[in-house]
Amino acid sequence: MASAEVKRGNDDLRECIDNCLACHRVCMETLTDCLARGGRLAEPGHLRLLMDCADICETSARFMLRGSDLHSRTCFACAEVCGACAAACEKLGNEGMMKACAEACRRCEASCRRMSGGVMPHPINPEAAQRAADLPA
Amino acid sequence: MASAEVKRGNDDLRECIDNCLACHRVCMETLTDCLARGGRLAEPGHLRLLMDCADICETSARFMLRGSDLHSRTCFACAEVCGACAAACEKLGNEGMMKACAEACRRCEASCRRMSGGVMPHPINPEAAQRAADLPA
Amino acid sequence: MASAEVKRGNDDLRECIDNCLACHRVCMETLTDCLARGGRLAEPGHLRLLMDCADICETSARFMLRGSDLHSRTCFACAEVCGACAAACEKLGNEGMMKACAEACRRCEASCRRMSGGVMPHPINPEAAQRAADLPA
Amino acid sequence: MASAEVKRGNDDLRECIDNCLACHRVCMETLTDCLARGGRLAEPGHLRLLMDCADICETSARFMLRGSDLHSRTCFACAEVCGACAAACEKLGNEGMMKACAEACRRCEASCRRMSGGVMPHPINPEAAQRAADLPA
Numbered sequence: 001m002a003s004a005e006v007k008r009g010n011d012d013l014r015e016c017i018d019n020c021l022a023c024h025r026v027c028m029e030t031l032t033d034c035l036a037r038g039g040r041l042a043e044p045g046h047l048r049l050l051m052d053c054a055d056i057c058e059t060s061a062r063f064m065l066r067g068s069d070l071h072s073r074t075c076f077a078c079a080e081v082c083g084a085c086a087a088a089c090e091k092l093g094n095e096g097m098m099k100a101c102a103e104a105c106r107r108c109e110a111s112c113r114r115m116s117g118g119v120m121p122h123p124i125n126p127e128a129a130q131r132a133a134d135l136p137a
Numbered sequence: 138m139a140s141a142e143v144k145r146g147n148d149d150l151r152e153c154i155d156n157c158l159a160c161h162r163v164c165m166e167t168l169t170d171c172l173a174r175g176g177r178l179a180e181p182g183h184l185r186l187l188m189d190c191a192d193i194c195e196t197s198a199r200f201m202l203r204g205s206d207l208h209s210r211t212c213f214a215c216a217e218v219c220g221a222c223a224a225a226c227e228k229l230g231n232e233g234m235m236k237a238c239a240e241a242c243r244r245c246e247a248s249c250r251r252m253s254g255g256v257m258p259h260p261i262n263p264e265a266a267q268r269a270a271d272l273p274a
Numbered sequence: 275m276a277s278a279e280v281k282r283g284n285d286d287l288r289e290c291i292d293n294c295l296a297c298h299r300v301c302m303e304t305l306t307d308c309l310a311r312g313g314r315l316a317e318p319g320h321l322r323l324l325m326d327c328a329d330i331c332e333t334s335a336r337f338m339l340r341g342s343d344l345h346s347r348t349c350f351a352c353a354e355v356c357g358a359c360a361a362a363c364e365k366l367g368n369e370g371m372m373k374a375c376a377e378a379c380r381r382c383e384a385s386c387r388r389m390s391g392g393v394m395p396h397p398i399n400p401e402a403a404q405r406a407a408d409l410p411a
Numbered sequence: 412m413a414s415a416e417v418k419r420g421n422d423d424l425r426e427c428i429d430n431c432l433a434c435h436r437v438c439m440e441t442l443t444d445c446l447a448r449g450g451r452l453a454e455p456g457h458l459r460l461l462m463d464c465a466d467i468c469e470t471s472a473r474f475m476l477r478g479s480d481l482h483s484r485t486c487f488a489c490a491e492v493c494g495a496c497a498a499a500c501e502k503l504g505n506e507g508m509m510k511a512c513a514e515a516c517r518r519c520e521a522s523c524r525r526m527s528g529g530v531m532p533h534p535i536n537p538e539a540a541q542r543a544a545d546l547p548a
Contacts, residue, residue, distance in 0.1 A: 017436075025432060028476035035318035036478075042316075044309035051325075052205050058469065059196045065439035067447075068189050073217045077210040084207060154299075162295060165339035172455035173341075179453070181446035188462075195332065202302035204310075326479050333470045342463050344495060347488040354484045 016075065016111040017064045023082060023108035024057035030089070030101040041098075046088050050101075053085040057108060064115070076116035082109035153212065153248040154201045160219060160245035161194035167226070167238040178235075183225050187238075190222040194245060201252070213253035219246035290349065290385040291338045297356060297382035298331035304363070304375040315372075320362050324375075327359040331382060338389070350390035356383035427486065427522040428475045434493060434519035435468035441500070441512040452509075457499050461512075464496040468519060475526070487527035493520035 031050040034041040060078035063071040086105035089098040168187040171178040197215035200208040223242035226235045305324040308315040334352035337345040360379035363372045442461040445452040471489035474482040497516035500509040 021432065021436060025428075025472075025476065028473060032477050035321060038318075042318075044312075044316075047309060047321075048203050048205055051203060052200060052207060055196050055199055056211060059192050061436075062192055062439060063189060065436065066185050066188060066443050068185055070189060070214075070218050070221060073214040074193060077207075077214045080210045081207050158295065158299060162291075162335075162339065165336060169340050172458060175455075179455075181449075181453075184446060184458075198299075199302060202299065203306050322477050322479055325477060326474060326481060329470050329473055330485060333466050336466055337463060340459050340462060342459055344463060344488075344492050347491045348467060351481075351484040351488045355481050358481060 012111065012114060013064055016108075016115045017061050019104075019108040019111045020057045020061035020064070020078065023104045024054050024061065026101050026104040027051075027054040027057065027085065030097050033097045041092060046092065049081075049085045049088050053081050053105065056081045060112060072116050075112040079109045079112035079116055082106070082112065149248070149251060150201055153245075153252045154198050156241075156245040156248045157194045157198035157201070157215065160241045161191050161198065163238050163241040164188075164191040164194065164222065167234050170234045178229060183229065186218075186222045186225050190218050190242065193218045197249060209253050212249040216246045216249035216253055219243070219249060286385070286388060287338055290382075290389045291335050293378075293382040293385045294331045294335035294338070294352065297378045298328050298335065300375050300378040301325075301328040301331065301359065304371050307371045315366060320366065323355075323359045323362050327355050327379065330355045334386060346390050349386040353383045353386035353390055356380070356386060423522070423525060424475055427519075427526045428472050430515075430519040430522045431468045431472035431475070431489065434515045435465050435472065437512050437515040438462075438465040438468065438496065441508050444508045452503060457503065460492075460496045460499050464492050464516065467492045471523060483527050486523040490520045490523035490527055493517070493523065 027050045031047060031054070034047060034050065040046075056074070056078045060071070060074040063074045068074075082105040086102045086109060089102035089105065092098050094102055164187045168184060168191070171184060171187065177183075193211070193215045197208070197211040200211045205211075219242040223239045223246060226239035226242065229235050231239055301324045305321060305328070308321060308324065314320075330348070330352045334345070334348040337348045342348075356379040360376045360383060363376035363379065366372050368376055438461045442458060442465070445458060445461065451457075467485070467489045471482070471485040474485045479485075493516040497513045497520060500513035500516065503509050505513055
């Protein structure tokens with residue numbers, strides 16, 4: 001691989017780690033905010049997504065920080081969960097804390113999606129791959 | 138869904154949680170054992186896999202314990218990491234602690250593979266799905 | 275140290291690890307149950323305690339599984355959080371899931387309290403115990 | 412409490428969260444670096460401290476992000492582990508990655524020590540501080 005590509009790969013990895021750690025933090029803060037404000041913000045499905053997202057972002061960051069060969073798998077899971085969490089926050093008004101959370105989730109989703117294709121910068125379609133796994137036997 | 142199927146789904150879920158938590162524990166114990174014994178057992182790649190496996194098993198268990206809709210994604214990542222960790226332990230002699238760890242990883246891999254296909258008991262082929270995601274753009 | 279004492283120390287350690295991992299699991303299950311049932315069970319303070327307890331139990335178990343010298347510190351924190359979580363579950367009716375959670379928390383609290391003071395079985399005062407555990411042998 | 416004090420308390424809390432998350436990250440990076448470079452850097456005791464430190468920093472940050480009443484306990488444990496990890500990195504040459512890690516650990520230790528005593532800025536004695544923090548207002 002040419003060194004510009006290696007460099008680019010490292011920048012993408014570093015950016016993805018940053019995005020995962022930032023997303024982990026904002027999900028934890030949003031969870032606290034939702035618990036305090038109650039109502040629709042504290043519905044079980046939403047709280048669960050925020051907890052899911054904080055946990056997988058943390059694990060995904062750990063895999064990348066360790067230089068793990070299998071980070072594409074945790075990045076794939078992370079992209080999926082971030083996408084769902086962003087959609088939930090956008091539906092809940094998408095302002096203030098919800099807006100900040102949705103934006104952090106979308107950024108993390110995008111960079112994890114990129115990392116989930118392994119060495120390739122832009123895999124065609126990881127969702128299709130997961131859909132294939134979801135087909136009935 | 139007929140209630141026997143629901144029951145079976147719950148049994149599979151509970152067994153998968155048990156296997157993830159057991160695998161998390163044995164990976165942590167094996168890591169400690171490898172650090173103490175050194176040599177080939179303490180090679181970076183092996184220690185990293187044991188840490189990876191402990192972390193994703195914990196996260197995968199949390200998703201299932203929370204009843205998360207997206208547990209199929211974390212189970213998929215978990216199955217992949219468990220498979221790699223089992224292979225590494227089998228290559229390193231596959232006796233004593235290594236053997237116990239490889240067995241726990243294989244059990245966890247099998248049940249996570251099953252859960253990663255969502256509601257279906259035996260998805261055709263999750264590896265093919267991941268391979269598709271790995272194709273060049 | 276005589277070998278019976280070493281053996282006893284190992285048994286206590288193993289039991290404490292078991293109790294931490296069991297408490298981590300039941301707190302996660304109780305959290306899911308509380309979210310599903312709502313009302314007083316899903317009050318922010320209670321959900322927060324269940325999350326706190328699951329997290330510190332996991333970290334406390336990891337320190338012991340790694341054979342860390344500093345596990346007395348994480349065990350001290352764990353005993354304190356488990357005690358608070360048990361009290362909250364007992365106040366919320368102490369039956370069904372709440373009762374199971376309170377019992378697991380009390381068991382974990384007792385063994386972590388023991389580990390946090392080093393060799394002493396029942397410290398009157400945990401901080402004094404911590405100081406005692408730090409004295410040169 | 413006067414509002415300047417509340418403000419100050421919040422600033423301290425926010426700074427402590429920042430320091431915990433930064434320390435968690437640098438410990439993970441240092442662990443990877445130590446595994447890659449081997450030798451004295453990869454001795455079991457050192458790797459264990461880096462793993463301990465990453466784990467308790469993460470848990471300590473979670474307690475504060477959740478606004479948990481019991482964060483003084485996890486901050487106390489975190490300060491103790493960070494101090495030990497910093498000392499280990501300083502002894503191992505204290506340059507490059509080791510120096511960056513030691514500095515992040517010292518910063519985290521200082522702010523966690525402060526948080527572990529509640530409102531007091533510089534406890535002489537952390538256990539005494541803990542007792543003071545527990546007194547009725």
